[in-house]
Amino acid sequence: MKKSFIVAAFFVLLLYGGLIVSVFYFFDAGSFKEAIGSGRVMFSVKLSLMTATIATVLALLLALPAGYALSRYSFRFKELINTLLEFPMVVSPAALGAIILIFFNNPLGEWISSNVYGFIFSFGGIVLAQFVTVFGVSVRFVKAAFDEVDADFETIAKTLGATPWQSFFKVSLPLAKSGIIGAVVLTWAKALGEFGATLMIAGTMAFKTETLPIAIFMHLQMADIKTTVSLILILISFGLGALFVARQLLQRGFK
Amino acid sequence: MIKLENLNVKLGKFALKDINLSIKEGELHAILGPSGAGKSTLINAILGVVKPQSGKILVEGKECTNMPIEKRSFGYVPQNLALFPHLSVKENILFGLKAKGVKPDLLFDKLVEKAGIKELLERKPQSLSGGQKQRVALIRALVVKPKLLLLDEPFSALDVSLKRQMWELLLGLQKEFNITALFITHDLDEARFLSKRASVLIDGKIVQNGNTKELFEKPKSVKVANYLGYKNIFKARADSKNSLYIERMRASVEVAQELIPQKEYNILIRHNAVIFTNEENKETFRVEPEIFELNSYNLVTFKIADAKFEIIADKQRKVTNYVTFKREAFWLLES
Numbered sequence: 307m308k309k310s311f312i313v314a315a316f317f318v319l320l321l322y323g324g325l326i327v328s329v330f331y332f333f334d335a336g337s338f339k340e341a342i343g344s345g346r347v348m349f350s351v352k353l354s355l356m357t358a359t360i361a362t363v364l365a366l367l368l369a370l371p372a373g374y375a376l377s378r379y380s381f382r383f384k385e386l387i388n389t390l391l392e393f394p395m396v397v398s399p400a401a402l403g404a405i406i407l408i409f410f411n412n413p414l415g416e417w418i419s420s421n422v423y424g425f426i427f428s429f430g431g432i433v434l435a436q437f438v439t440v441f442g443v444s445v446r447f448v449k450a451a452f453d454e455v456d457a458d459f460e461t462i463a464k465t466l467g468a469t470p471w472q473s474f475f476k477v478s479l480p481l482a483k484s485g486i487i488g489a490v491v492l493t494w495a496k497a498l499g500e501f502g503a504t505l506m507i508a509g510t511m512a513f514k515t516e517t518l519p520i521a522i523f524m525h526l527q528m529a530d531i532k533t534t535v536s537l538i539l540i541l542i543s544f545g546l547g548a549l550f551v552a553r554q555l556l557q558r559g560f561k
Numbered sequence: 562m563i564k565l566e567n568l569n570v571k572l573g574k575f576a577l578k579d580i581n582l583s584i585k586e587g588e589l590h591a592i593l594g595p596s597g598a599g600k601s602t603l604i605n606a607i608l609g610v611v612k613p614q615s616g617k618i619l620v621e622g623k624e625c626t627n628m629p630i631e632k633r634s635f636g637y638v639p640q641n642l643a644l645f646p647h648l649s650v651k652e653n654i655l656f657g658l659k660a661k662g663v664k665p666d667l668l669f670d671k672l673v674e675k676a677g678i679k680e681l682l683e684r685k686p687q688s689l690s691g692g693q694k695q696r697v698a699l700i701r702a703l704v705v706k707p708k709l710l711l712l713d714e715p716f717s718a719l720d721v722s723l724k725r726q727m728w729e730l731l732l733g734l735q736k737e738f739n740i741t742a743l744f745i746t747h748d749l750d751e752a753r754f755l756s757k758r759a760s761v762l763i764d765g766k767i768v769q770n771g772n773t774k775e776l777f778e779k780p781k782s783v784k785v786a787n788y789l790g791y792k793n794i795f796k797a798r799a800d801s802k803n804s805l806y807i808e809r810m811r812a813s814v815e816v817a818q819e820l821i822p823q824k825e826y827n828i829l830i831r832h833n834a835v836i837f838t839n840e841e842n843k844e845t846f847r848v849e850p851e852i853f854e855l856n857s858y859n860l861v862t863f864k865i866a867d868a869k870f871e872i873i874a875d876k877q878r879k880v881t882n883y884v885t886f887k888r889e890a891f892w893l894l895e896s
Contacts, residue, residue, distance in 0.1 A: 466657030
């Protein structure tokens with residue numbers, strides 16, 4: 307039994323490792339250098355890093371209290387909220403983008419577009435698309451991180467005289483830290499790779515709304531395989547880099 | 562003085578019903594009871610983690626039933642101790658004072674000294690032994706001078722000798738600092754050793770409460786007697802003012818208490834009520850005793866008609882084929 311189960315685990319390596327390695331079939335160092343030096347690619351990289359970071363910060367700012375509330379308190383509609391967290395996962399990103407587009411064609415959406423901020427085909431639109439896609443997942447991760455912290459720790463903190471805020475910041479948050487770092491990294495990586503909703507809301511304008519995944523799509527459409535491969539490798543290295551940094555942080559005693 | 566008045570707590574299908582309890586200042590009060598009796602729910606209700614449906618919690622005459630946990634000034638040592646793993650021992654102990662913005666006073670030094678944890682202050686809880694963790698958790702709860710210390714089976718994971726050390730430490734601290742404490746235990750020896758007064762909680766109700774020694778010697782009901790491990794409890798009917806007919810024994814026994822004729826009773830025949838004799842007369846019963854030799858005492862079992870008896874006897878105690886009963890040692894129980 308042990309062997310056959312381990313073989314199944316190795317399938318992970320075979321599948322994802324194999325796919326990554328296969329990209330190198332079209333890898334060309336010259337094209338990679340050229341891609342990195344290209345203003346359009348660099349714009350995409352910067353745009354992706356900025357939007358993913360802003361979307362992650364916004365998502366986490368809300369996910370921290372929301373995840374905590376879902377982990378600790380009983381309140382009305384809690385189950386409904388819990389179910390809705392998976393909404394972006396069950397609806398395809400393209401449909402999610404379309405839903406956001408439809409929203410901005412409603413009276414409220416139109417009012418927001420003309421009086422607050424125009425999200426369509428803009429930087430803010432990318433952030434919004436990424437935020438909507440990752441928010442539910444980040445709340446789920448943060449909730450899981452707080453679920454891991456025994457509620458007795460908070461009770462103890464309060465019996466010792468700490469206010470609920472002190473107990474949250476001095477006890478719950480530090481104890482959930484490793485889970486929250488995981489949530490940050492995965493949220494950020496998911497935002498960085500967001501494609502469908504971004505395409506719907508922000509479009510594919512070079513030097514304006516062309517994020518890394520959009521750029522991959524555009525270059526593939528143009529049959530520019532070498533640049534596509536370079537862009538894929540950049541995206542992969544950011545994702546794996548983030549996971550590596552998170553691991554280092556945890557090992558350095560952030561746990 | 563801490564008082565619980567008609568406290569009712571509902572948690573799903575489980576309920577604590579009409580809990581009345583008063584704990585005097587400087588008293589160690591034990592809450593005994595089988596698993597699922599509601600002991601931890603009671604602690605959570607007193608702490609303020611669980612809201613009671615009705616009733617009052619009074620501290621020195623002031624009501625604190627709906628007060629937030631942090632305002633109650635109750636210390637707590639849970640079963641898992643919940644030492645903050647990200648803080649050192651010292652930071653754990655000083656957590657409460659720091660949260661309140663109070664500088665550590667002499668009490669901190671005294672408690673640390675008494676508990677013998679001075680050398681551990683800079684260490685992380687994960688590196689401590691079970692007994693050391695217990696000490697730290699206890700001192701952390703005491704350093705903020707709680708009005709009531711609540712302990713939820715804190716010593717249950719320790720081996721016998723460590724347990725004994727912790728009991729002595731707790732008793733020593735209690736005497737020196739006049740600590741008022743309520744502790745949950747299912748260890749009857751622990752309750753006997755530590756508490757002056759005790760309550761038995763069964764199915765969400767306090768079924769008996771009073772002086773610990775008396776509670777152990779004089780259980781009020783069959784439930785309490787069963788919980789305390791008593792054997793030889795039989796249903797009986799008074800056939801006169803001082804005689805009970807025990808149906809399973811198919812015989813009557815004389816009792817010291819005054820009875821109401823024809824009323825149903827439950828009689829507890831304690832170990833020391835059974836006398837083995839060689840005499841055969843109308844007051845003795847012929848038995849075929851079986852002796853199970855245990856390490857420190859013998860377990861003697863025998864039957865009188867359908868009534869099975871289980872007696873714990875000293876190794877030296879003579880076991881014969883006739884028994885009679887010392888009527889002063891009978892004890893009557895409520896159903």
